[in-house]
Amino acid sequence: MVSERQLEAIKGAKVLMVGAGGIGCELLKTLALSGFQDIHIIDMDTIEVSNLNRQFLFRQSHVGQSKAKVARDAVLKFRPQMSITAHHANVKDPKFNVEFFKQFNVVLNGLDNLDARRHVNRLCLAADVPLVESGTTGFLGQVTVHVKGKTECYECQPKPAPKTYPVCTITSTPSKFVHCIVWAKDLLFAKLFGDRNQENDLNVRSSDAASSSDHAEDVFVRRKDEDIDPYGRRIYDHVFGYNIEVASSNEETWKNRNRPKPIYSADVMPENLTEQNGNVAKNCVVDTSSVSAMASLGLKNPQDTWTLLESSRIFLEALKLFFAKREKEIGNLSFDKDDQLAVEFVTAAANIRAASFGISLHSLFEAKGIAGNIVHAVATTNAIIAGLIVIEAIKVLLKDTDKYRMTYCLEHITKKMLLMPVEPYEPNKSCYVCSETPLSLEINTSRSKLRDFVEKIVKAKLGINFPLIMHGSNLLYEVGDDLDEVEVANYAANLEKVLSQLPSPVTNGTMLTVEDLQQELTCNINIKHREEFDEEKEPDGMLLSGWTQAPPAKDDKQSMNDKQSIGNGGDSSNALQTEPADAVKDGEMEEISEPSGKKRKLSEGSKASILDATDGTRNHKEVEKLDDDDDDDVVMFDDLDSMTNKKKRLQ
Amino acid sequence: MAEPKTKYDRQLRIWGEQGQAALEKASVCLLNCGPTGSETLKNLVLGGIGSITVIDGSKVEVGDLGNNFMLDESCVGESKAKSVCAFLQELNDAVKAKFIEEYPEALIEMNPPFFSQFTLVVATQLGEEKMIKLDRICREANVMLIFARSYGLTGFVRISVKEHTVVESKPDHFLDDLRLNNPWPELRKFAETFDLNVPDPVAHKHTPYVVILIKMSEEWTNSHGGSLPSTREEKREFKELLKSKMVAIDEDNYKEAIEASFKVFAPPGIKLALSKVLQSADSSFFPFSIAIGRPWIF
Numbered sequence: 001m002v003s004e005r006q007l008e009a010i011k012g013a014k015v016l017m018v019g020a021g022g023i024g025c026e027l028l029k030t031l032a033l034s035g036f037q038d039i040h041i042i043d044m045d046t047i048e049v050s051n052l053n054r055q056f057l058f059r060q061s062h063v064g065q066s067k068a069k070v071a072r073d074a075v076l077k078f079r080p081q082m083s084i085t086a087h088h089a090n091v092k093d094p095k096f097n098v099e100f101f102k103q104f105n106v107v108l109n110g111l112d113n114l115d116a117r118r119h120v121n122r123l124c125l126a127a128d129v130p131l132v133e134s135g136t137t138g139f140l141g142q143v144t145v146h147v148k149g150k151t152e153c154y155e156c157q158p159k160p161a162p163k164t165y166p167v168c169t170i171t172s173t174p175s176k177f178v179h180c181i182v183w184a185k186d187l188l189f190a191k192l193f194g195d196r197n198q199e200n201d202l203n204v205r206s207s208d209a210a211s212s213s214d215h216a217e218d219v220f221v222r223r224k225d226e227d228i229d230p231y232g233r234r235i236y237d238h239v240f241g242y243n244i245e246v247a248s249s250n251e252e253t254w255k256n257r258n259r260p261k262p263i264y265s266a267d268v269m270p271e272n273l274t275e276q277n278g279n280v281a282k283n284c285v286v287d288t289s290s291v292s293a294m295a296s297l298g299l300k301n302p303q304d305t306w307t308l309l310e311s312s313r314i315f316l317e318a319l320k321l322f323f324a325k326r327e328k329e330i331g332n333l334s335f336d337k338d339d340q341l342a343v344e345f346v347t348a349a350a351n352i353r354a355a356s357f358g359i360s361l362h363s364l365f366e367a368k369g370i371a372g373n374i375v376h377a378v379a380t381t382n383a384i385i386a387g388l389i390v391i392e393a394i395k396v397l398l399k400d401t402d403k404y405r406m407t408y409c410l411e412h413i414t415k416k417m418l419l420m421p422v423e424p425y426e427p428n429k430s431c432y433v434c435s436e437t438p439l440s441l442e443i444n445t446s447r448s449k450l451r452d453f454v455e456k457i458v459k460a461k462l463g464i465n466f467p468l469i470m471h472g473s474n475l476l477y478e479v480g481d482d483l484d485e486v487e488v489a490n491y492a493a494n495l496e497k498v499l500s501q502l503p504s505p506v507t508n509g510t511m512l513t514v515e516d517l518q519q520e521l522t523c524n525i526n527i528k529h530r531e532e533f534d535e536e537k538e539p540d541g542m543l544l545s546g547w548t549q550a551p552p553a554k555d556d557k558q559s560m561n562d563k564q565s566i567g568n569g570g571d572s573s574n575a576l577q578t579e580p581a582d583a584v585k586d587g588e589m590e591e592i593s594e595p596s597g598k599k600r601k602l603s604e605g606s607k608a609s610i611l612d613a614t615d616g617t618r619n620h621k622e623v624e625k626l627d628d629d630d631d632d633d634v635v636m637f638d639d640l641d642s643m644t645n646k647k648k649r650l651q
Numbered sequence: 652m653a654e655p656k657t658k659y660d661r662q663l664r665i666w667g668e669q670g671q672a673a674l675e676k677a678s679v680c681l682l683n684c685g686p687t688g689s690e691t692l693k694n695l696v697l698g699g700i701g702s703i704t705v706i707d708g709s710k711v712e713v714g715d716l717g718n719n720f721m722l723d724e725s726c727v728g729e730s731k732a733k734s735v736c737a738f739l740q741e742l743n744d745a746v747k748a749k750f751i752e753e754y755p756e757a758l759i760e761m762n763p764p765f766f767s768q769f770t771l772v773v774a775t776q777l778g779e780e781k782m783i784k785l786d787r788i789c790r791e792a793n794v795m796l797i798f799a800r801s802y803g804l805t806g807f808v809r810i811s812v813k814e815h816t817v818v819e820s821k822p823d824h825f826l827d828d829l830r831l832n833n834p835w836p837e838l839r840k841f842a843e844t845f846d847l848n849v850p851d852p853v854a855h856k857h858t859p860y861v862v863i864l865i866k867m868s869e870e871w872t873n874s875h876g877g878s879l880p881s882t883r884e885e886k887r888e889f890k891e892l893l894k895s896k897m898v899a900i901d902e903d904n905y906k907e908a909i910e911a912s913f914k915v916f917a918p919p920g921i922k923l924a925l926s927k928v929l930q931s932a933d934s935s936f937f938p939f940s941i942a943i944g945r946p947w948i949f
Contacts, residue, residue: 029720032720033718033720049658050660052658053659053698053699054661056697059741059742077723078716078720078721138665139665302656374660375661376661376662377661378661378698380694391804
């Protein structure tokens with residue numbers, strides 16, 4: 001079946017797999033069965049119960065152990081002669097530097113987040129090692145090939161930006177359930193159980209500042225001798241009653257919208273809680289992880305949608321349980337989708353808020369999916385994708401450039417195919433990652449600080465997490481372990497300075513160089529001074545061009561227009577998070593229109609570009625970017641039409 | 652209740668509780684547990700299928716170790732069905748896994764009634780003659796059947812099922828029916844409150860397009876013996892008629908009416924194909940079609 005040439009290449013290949021999850025398990029198995037002998041695996045996650053429906057190298061007894069290690073052990077059982085090296089670590093760790101990557105013939109990604117993918121992309125470019133990328137969501141999946149100089153790199157085409165929501169939508173004018181979830185999770189939960197010192201928009205209102213008084217801060221803190229029941233009701237009444245009344249009073253906000261209804265605990269629940277709320281006192285559960293308000297109240301089914309009354313009861317009960325059983329954690333808690341009590345609390349709070357604003361309530365199951373950015377996943381898609389990855393990997397090892405294919409696994413048969421193969425594009429000449437094209441930044445150099453530049457451009461947009469910023473030969477800022485105190489102080493001071501006031505002033509016409517040593521990425525940015533920025537359209541007060549950003553989602557025009565944004569999720573970058581569960585649930589997928597400057601020609605249904613006549617393999621599109629902190633695999637989304645366009649053949 | 656389902660959480664978000672229940676009720680029979688069959692069953696078992704029965708008469712040979720990851724050296728000499736079954740059972744202990752050391756061909760020849768107990772039979776690597784026989788057996792017993800064969804990088808999957816009902820719950824193209832050819836009383840009354848030829852230009856261009864269509868289609872039917880535009884020529888004429896009613900070029904309501912005029916043309920009643928289904932005696936829609944008097948839903 002495999003030719004001599006292929007067999008030789010396979011046997012002698014050293015392969016790096018990044019990710020040992022859904023795709024990873026299938027991939028490792030397929031690589032092993034295909035004759036690969038030397039594989040390294042990097043995965044920082046541990047095994048969870050929800051993995052077991054598809055990550056078949058793992059068993060119930062492995063829950064909590066390292067994925068990379070268990071995967072290795074499982075495969076060695078049927079291929080004892082193989083060399084499999086497992087790294088239980090984060091691929092962004094500096095030890096996985098360019099030198100490390102250089103030892104491999106090909107890198108195969110089975111990741112679940114954009115950040116890590118970009119990082120690996122840059123390292124592969126720096127090491128000049130081919131990369132086979134992939135992702136899956138439910139029944140959709142795709143495999144893409146990236147070879148430096150020959151094909152586009154992973155970042156040549158813009159990937160959808162994670163969905164964010166304007167602050168005022170979250171704090172004052174929610175219209176969708178997800179807004180209520182974000183409020184409940186990032187504001188209320190964070191305020192009550194998270195770091196008290198953290199800035200929190202919970203009491204931000206669109207009305208004038210005069211009404212917000214200092215005593216508002218104390219509202220959320222439980223007083224010394226305050227009983228838990230009155231405390232709970234006090235919080236309830238404050239956020240669902242008082243705050244709503246205040247917000248409701250602003251005429252301007254509600255001119256074209258339905259006013260929210262304040263909800264007070266006394267109206268929803270009669271005073272006598274101790275009878276209603278189950279047997280907390282009798283509950284001698286020591287194991288904090290199984291503490292549950294639902295169990296306490298006898299609400300068994302996570303798929304049921306609670307009523308306002310039930311949600312209110314859960315709200316109070318969950319609050320009570322946190323204080324009764326998990327008091328030590330309060331002040332340090334961050335939302336975790338696998339924390340049952342946290343999910344219950346957030347669902348309840350979101351539901352009550354939804355009731356206030358006339359938004360429909362949702363079940364715990366649904367809310368958890370939204371709050372936890374859960375991606376739906378099944379074994380079969382991963383198996384298909386893994387198979388395709390190996391097929392492409394073999395082509396890459398043999399340097400059969402003409403045969404490289406990007407393959408899209410569709411949900412429904414389109415043009416009689418379920419797998420759609422497409423030839424890769426040539427590298428994008430204006431890709432700042434692989435083509436080193438300089439970018440342009442319009443910014444007010446006498447108003448914006450270096451910190452703004454670092455946070456909003458370097459980290460958020462360019463994905464450079466450990467930057468080095470230079471103006472000519474002058475170091476303006478850097479991050480590193482080997483800096484001395486003076487340098488650290490210097491850089492800290494620089495961050496607070498306005499650009500034109502920096503030791504090496506940055507003004508109109510300046511060229512800044514931003515580097516990431518680990519990714520070996522250098523990016524040049526031409527600075528153009530501009531006085532005014534549109535508050536709505538350019539809330540950051542900066543405009544980066546030459547870097548193509550995917551347009552925002554259809555119904556989300558507002559999200560780009562606000563000064564700050566609140567995301568839904570707790571991943572790395574600033575306020576940027578995605579909203580995958582919602583998008584998928586509504587059957588909507590984000591569509592990305594063609595980025596500017598592409599060489600694609602529009603010839604719909606061009607059969608020649610679709611059928612893969614060369615190596616007889618069956619290949620087949622579409623992906624949606626979903627950023628999540630789950631260990632599920634994610635799919636990228638591209639414009640369906642462009643798949644049928646004529647492609648530029650590779651040389 | 653949260654606990655048992657946690658394992659299936661990610662797939663529940665695809666097919667919901669109903670889908671999961673259907674999986675858990677199903678019993679699957681696998682014929683031949685080579686790599687194709689084994690991989691197939693792996694995915695079903697991981698998903699929580701009710702039960703599996705693995706049928707294979709062969710013993711594990713050294714050559715099998717190369718392409719079936721469920722087998723390792725210690726299995727050599729053992730029944731392949733037994734070894735694969737054991738591995739599959741480990742993947743999910745909620746699944747009832749059984750095996751029978753028997754050649755599928757023999758079963759097909761000697762014991763056709765055997766297959767009636769299953770919801771689905773997955774038959775891999777069978778020859779054509781046996782596939783045809785098995786197909787007949789399963790059809791009669793109303794058991795679903797899937798054939799699969801693979802050779803290197805090619806293969807096929809073929810489904811053989813008598814009837815499978817699919818309800819498109821989220822259709823891509825939602826055709827709304829405004830009942831323009833037969834407005835109900837309140838709509839008719841509403842339309843009557845409008846005068847298409849109102850002199851005030853603002854009122855004229857604010858007449859809702861639905862009202863325009865109702866009135867104009869009424870005018871048409873009155874002058875065409877009670878029938879609506881049906882030929883291409885007539886449809887074009889109708890559109891021209893609408894256009895002639897415009898008094899200014901910026902009247903969006905008339906433009907909308909012209910664009911939406913096809914809603915008037917659509918013949919009322921059920922489509923022919925749907926009628927056939929409703930009339931078909933075997934169809935599970937049968938009781939439904941009796942229940943509805945006037946199929947105005949469609």
